[in-house]
Amino acid sequence: MEVVALNIHQIKAIVFDLDNTLVSSNLDFNWLRAQIGCPKEIDLLTFIEQLNCSQSAAAANQIVLKHELDDANHSTPMQGCHDLLGFIEKHSLHTAIITRNCFEASLRKAEHNNLNISRIISREHFPPKPAPDSLLSLADEWGLDSHQILYVGDYVYDLQAASNANMPSCLVTHGKANTFSHQASVTVTELDELLSLLLDHQVSRPPLD
The missing domain is CATH 3.40.50.1000 (HAD superfamily/HAD-like)
Known part of the structure; x- marks a missing residue:
């Protein structure tokens, strides 16, 4: 580059x-990966985007959203x-x-x-x-x-x-x-x-x- x-x-x-x-920010990406089933070597957002099941993708996005909102409320x-x-x-x-x-x-x-x-x-x-x-x-x-x-x-x-x-x-x-x-x-x-x-x-x- x-x-x-x-x-x-x-x-x-x-x-x-x-x-x-x-x-x-205190986002716990290891916890998010474990909740969603995303391997460590794959970018989290890319993994969610490539999920074939729309219900699984929606559930994964909801988990990420809740975690991000909680993080926002505690940020400085x-x-x-x-x-x-x-x-x-x-x-x-x-x-x-x-x-x-x-x-x-x-x-x-x-x-x-x-x-x-x-x-x-x-x-x-x-x-x-x-x-x-x-x-x-x-x-x-x-x-x-x-x-x-x-x-x-x-x-x-x-x-x-x-x-x-x-x-x-x-x-x-x-x-x-x-x-x-x-x-x-x-x-x-x-x-x-x-x-x-x-x-x-x-x-x-x-x-x-």
Whole structure:
């Protein structure tokens, strides 16, 4: 996969993953896999989508939905979240959330944590990450080139989605070791570190005529 270089002076939009990027998440994917019968080597959403029995698929989706809603009710903002969103608002940058969660749980998380982001794209709207469709749609909607959008996330799917959309990416590690940091355009420990980087360069979007 190709890592797209970040030129921070060109950034006009910052798009976020949701879970463990903007807000905390304690989704137990091992428990979900056991409940649904999904093998460890298969992506959970892909497994459900490929179930031949519609009743089994509906039951699996209901289990995932309940787990996601419970997680939303117990979520908290990640370190630096609100300060970074305040910077984005102050400097008139475009922003959005792209998540593999369902829309109902994503909206609940955004409201529960007072996230000032109205544009939320979930797995109901576009193929889930690492597919680039949602990112490409935002670029078209905002009239921006791919290199003007920075995608921020905490997992390899986020980095792959950005690369597939020919966009730079920021990996938030929370101080944990991983095997995919080299796939990110820039790596930070927490969101406040990204905010410091933006402040150093005073990224902003010029007002519309």
